[in-house]
Amino acid sequence: MDGGLDRRGWLPCYLSGAVFAVCMAGTTLPTPLYSLYQDKLGFSELTVTVVYAVYAFGVIGVLLLAGNASDAVGRRPVLLWGLGCAAASAVCFLCATALGWLYAGRLLSGLSAGLFTGAATAYVMELAPGKGSPRASFVATAANMGGLGCGPLLAGVLAQYAPWPLHLPFVVHLVLLAVSAVVLFRLRETVGERRPLSAVRPQRPGLPPEVRAVFGPAALASFVGFALFGVFTSVSPAFLAQFLDVDNHAVSGLIVALAFFASIAGQSVVGRIGERRSLPLGCAGLLGGLALLAAALWWQMLPLVVLSALLGGGGQGLAFRAALSQVAAASPADRRAAVISALFVVAYAGISLPVIGVGVLSGHIGLQDAGLIFIACMAALVICAGAYLLRLPAEDGTSTVRRTREQRSR
Incomplete structure (x- = not known):
């Protein structure tokens, strides 16, 4: 114990x-x-x-x-x-x-x-x-x-x-x-047998065929979760100041921090509810967080921003830890690092590219409308991931991959 x-x-x-x-x-x-x-x-x-x-x-x-x-x-x-x-x-x-x-x-x-x-x-x-x-x-x-x-x-x-x-x-x-x-x-x-720096080689993210069934929804959920964090950590202080008259830097920092702390809470319960349930539940949490953020932008209400940070952050934690665990478990041992690198590349693309898009749009149509367009796009992605997961039979992605490997080995 x-x-x-x-x-x-x-x-x-x-x-x-x-x-x-x-x-x-x-x-x-x-x-x-x-x-x-x-x-x-x-x-x-x-x-x-x-x-x-x-x-x-x-x-x-x-x-x-x-x-x-x-x-x-x-x-x-x-x-x-x-x-x-x-x-x-x-x-x-x-x-x-x-x-x-x-x-x-x-x-x-x-x-x-x-x-x-x-x-x-x-x-x-x-x-x-x-x-x-x-x-x-x-x-x-x-x-x-x-x-x-x-x-x-x-x-x-x-x-x-x-x-x-x-x-x-x-x-x-x-x-x-x-x-x-x-x-x-x-x-x-902790590394017993060390090699010289010249032994380090660039890694090309790899995606073996047997991992693709797991990787698709995992990557979509990771992209949306990190995109939500990207918006919270880049433009939410500006939104709070412009539309909600929140000029207190401590309050702005706290609201951003809540999303990350909620992610920890989401990750902590994955072991109790299981990876198979965590990924679709995380997608639902992300969708709810996006909906609350849209409502906060539309009605300009601070409590909705806070709830969006909590629900969206919790959904991100559930989805990302489950996604990472499933992708790692489904990967061949000799390709695992490359596959995980591919998932992180997708996640960090999510934290950067949509945020730049919001910045470009905000210069033409304003921060509020740019945020609503961003939310609509991210909601469409997370709905696609959720729909794919609902189409799967009552087994996790790892089981699907295991069955594929057995068929390929025959």
């Missing part, structure tokens, strides 16, 4: 999870500050979305070019590089006297997240007693989403109630990164 576990044995797992959370917090730290940068540097809402999306391009680039680096050179070196990129990103924001600094900061932030996404998840699980346990998996996913949620909350509170709103959040983050580096140096390396 959990209560009988040696807590000292779990300490390295929790410490590595804390390091993971600190790094991911830096990727969402600027969210409630964009309006201040707009006032200071004078750029449009489209520019806000592009600055935000540059981060996702950095993540995708690292996943494709060096997603397997930690398997070769070790977990700690890659995580230290990730902390270095995060620190360089914070320095760029501290020096931001022109738009180029913001682009550089977001790109470096994306590189840090790309380095951490796979390596830190594996490291957290490997440091836990009984590698691969559900508890260790939840620590990793909670650290990821919890860090993303803490970023806007920390920045919003500091920007609202402390001096130097465009500087203090990044100074605090630099201090946390330094502490994280010290923690990493005190944790053990």
Whole structure:
């Protein structure tokens, strides 16, 4: 039982999870500050979305070019590089006297997240007693989403109630990164046989035929869930300020944080309700969150924005953890990393491309109408994923893949 576990044995797992959370917090730290940068540097809402999306391009680039680096050179070196990129990103924001600094900061932030996404998840699980346990998996996913949620909350509170709103959040983050580096140096390396950096080869996302039945709805749900997060973390502060007269940066940061915290709650119940039910339930949650967001845009009501963050975030957590588990289980062992990379590429495309589309449209038809068009498109995608899942017989996607493999082996 959990209560009988040696807590000292779990300490390295929790410490590595804390390091993971600190790094991911830096990727969402600027969210409630964009309006201040707009006032200071004078750029449009489209520019806000592009600055935000540059981060996702950095993540995708690292996943494709060096997603397997930690398997070769070790977990700690890659995580230290990730902390270095995060620190360089914070320095760029501290020096931001022109738009180029913001682009550089977001790109470096994306590189840090790309380095951490796979390596830190594996490291957290490997440091836990009984590698691969559900508890260790939840620590990793909670650290990821919890860090993303803490970023806007920390920045919003500091920007609202402390001096130097465009500087203090990044100074605090630099201090946390330094502490994280010290923690990493005190944790053990988990990769036994390390190879030189020259052994790292770019990964091409692969999709074996037997995985496609699982991958389609999983990818659609992941795309929509991350797109919803992308809108919340890029343009929701502007919507709150323009239409709801919410100029409090702490409130803006809290609403964004609620979506990520709700995702943790959604992920935590996947084990209890099962992966087969979690994916369609997650799609339903995403659809409900999108509907509430549309209602919030139409009637301009703050409670609906909050409910949208909670329901949509919970749906994203349910859908993404179930999608990731099903795709990993259905993949051949020798192609698993490539298939998971493909799923993350789709997810991070969701966090960037639709957000840029909202920014482009908002310059022509306004933020409200652009948001409603975005919601309609995302709702259509999640309905397609849900309809496909409802057409499946009462078995999970992994069972379908197993049957396909048996037929191919005959």
